[in-house]
Amino acid sequence: MKKLFCSALLLAGLFVTVSPAFAHSDLVSSTPLANSTVEAGPIRINLTFDEAPLDLPFGQGNLIAIADAKTGEQLGPACAKISGNSLSTIANIVNPGEYKILWRIASEDGHVNQGEYQITVQNNSNYSTNKVGNLCFDEFGIELKMEDQELLSKKVEQNSGLLEGFLWGLGFILAGSALGAFFVKKRQSN
Numbered sequence: 001m002k003k004l005f006c007s008a009l010l011l012a013g014l015f016v017t018v019s020p021a022f023a024h025s026d027l028v029s030s031t032p033l034a035n036s037t038v039e040a041g042p043i044r045i046n047l048t049f050d051e052a053p054l055d056l057p058f059g060q061g062n063l064i065a066i067a068d069a070k071t072g073e074q075l076g077p078a079c080a081k082i083s084g085n086s087l088s089t090i091a092n093i094v095n096p097g098e099y100k101i102l103w104r105i106a107s108e109d110g111h112v113n114q115g116e117y118q119i120t121v122q123n124n125s126n127y128s129t130n131k132v133g134n135l136c137f138d139e140f141g142i143e144l145k146m147e148d149q150e151l152l153s154k155k156v157e158q159n160s161g162l163l164e165g166f167l168w169g170l171g172f173i174l175a176g177s178a179l180g181a182f183f184v185k186k187r188q189s190n
Helices: 002-022 160-189
Strands: 027-031 037-039 041-049 063-068 081-083 086-093 097-106 112-122
Touching (some): 041 097
Parallel strands (some): 037 112
Antiparallel strands (some): 081 086, 097 112
16 A cells, blocks of 8 residues: 555656646737627737747747637638737627637647637727728738638537437437347247
């Protein structure tokens, strides 16, 4: 018993001393704050992490996106400008409602960390634009297109999961009934 306790204590000590090697870029602060309410318009999103991200080409690896919280539909491409330990972008939002700010960051050690939080947008100023979502232009002024990258958020089809689940359940019930009938018939013939 004493050996088991010492082994467990040694193993726990090993994890505690090694844990900094497994550190990844963690979100330290955000603007706008999680669960805050902001006015519609060009919304500056700034995320600060506990370490600088890996230096990757614009629109790859270190990204911020904004999506409709109910449908999951991403509004515009994902991108971010890097400055020290921070990622930032500007997103145009017109419609009032709940939105998700999604982020992905590549740490210096190559590991990828990602997360999301929600904000509420209100439009008391009657702001309007025909360019909704993230505004992503590289250093040459070339606009980044959504179709040129993997989305951080995908639109969820409403109620499709319920129908699909119902059909799978019905299929299992029918298959189980047929298999049960087969074994009952087989047993009766013996």
